[in-house]
Amino acid sequence: MKLGIIAIQGDVREHGAKFQALGVELVIVRRPRDLEGVAGLVIPGGESTTIGMLMQEYGLVDAVRERAAAGGLPIWGTCAGLILMAAEVIGPSPARLGLVDMTADRNAWGRQVSSFEVPLQVPVLGDRPFPAVFIRAPRIRRIGLGVTALASVDGQVVMAEAGPYLVSAFHPELTEDKRMHEYFITKVKNCSAMLS
Ligand code: GLN
Numbered sequence: 001m002k003l004g005i006i007a008i009q010g011d012v013r014e015h016g017a018k019f020q021a022l023g024v025e026l027v028i029v030r031r032p033r034d035l036e037g038v039a040g041l042v043i044p045g046g047e048s049t050t051i052g053m054l055m056q057e058y059g060l061v062d063a064v065r066e067r068a069a070a071g072g073l074p075i076w077g078t079c080a081g082l083i084l085m086a087a088e089v090i091g092p093s094p095a096r097l098g099l100v101d102m103t104a105d106r107n108a109w110g111r112q113v114s115s116f117e118v119p120l121q122v123p124v125l126g127d128r129p130f131p132a133v134f135i136r137a138p139r140i141r142r143i144g145l146g147v148t149a150l151a152s153v154d155g156q157v158v159m160a161e162a163g164p165y166l167v168s169a170f171h172p173e174l175t176e177d178k179r180m181h182e183y184f185i186t187k188v189k190n191c192s193a194m195l196s
Contacts, residue, residue: 003188004029004038008054010046010080014173018181032063040074040188043081045135045171048106049092052084056095064097072195074164074188075099082167083138090141100162101144108139120170122151122159125179132158132170140169164191 003019005012007028019026027038035041041064043051055061067073075097077085083104084096091106107114114136119129130151140157143149151159158169166187172180 001039001185001188001192002027002037003040003042004035005042005044006051006055006060006081008051010044010051011171011173012044015042015044018173018178022178022181022185024185029060030058032059035063035067039192040076040184042184043075043077043084044173045079045081048080048083048096049094051080052093052095055084061095061097065099068099072164072191074166074184074191076166076184078168078173079135079137079171082140082169085165085167088142100147100160100165100167102140102147102160102167103142104138105141106138107136109134109137118153120151120153120158124150125183130172130179131175131177133174134170137169
């Protein structure tokens with residue numbers, strides 16, 4: 001199974017190392033043709049305005065939307081990637097995919113707590129808390145009816161899924177824990193099985 005990662009800016013290498021350790025090949029995606037043959041896509045953390053504008057310029061916004069509409073493409077967006085996946089964004093957001101019915105509020109955890117780590121209860125990953133690292137993360141202010149909350153901090157959703165899409169406001173690629181990456185791999189396998 002091949003997964004793609006939008007490799008314009010952000011934590012590309014860290015995700016690559018995680019997936020490699022789990023036996024999955026991660027393909028660098030910079031142009032629409034790079035999407036060929038990938039079973040799923042990761043959009044890493046970084047700066048959502050930069051990633052979004054360059055994705056637009058390279059034709060990736062349309063290409064990913066078309067692939068998603070045509071046959072379904074599992075996508076996991078972390079932090080900036082979450083912002084790019086949101087249908088609605090509070091704050092500048094010049095270009096994005098808008099595939100998940102939710103409202104993301106950029107850099108909304110406040111100055112003092114703009115970066116923090118919490119042991120996060122994520123029931124779909126088991127009992128052991130997940131070490132969730134937040135770096136100038138967005139807040140999810142609203143999720144639509146078709147979106148399932150998977151974890152929350154202070155009553156605010158920080159991880160959610162909707163059909164083939166997974167979003168997390170934190171950075172699972174920066175910790176030793178591989179469970180989130182495993183979770184996405186399983187999701188991609190399940191989607192591929194349903195589509196074939
Ligand atoms: N603050 C960034 C943005 O709004 C996201 C930060 C991150 O991905 N760690 O795009």
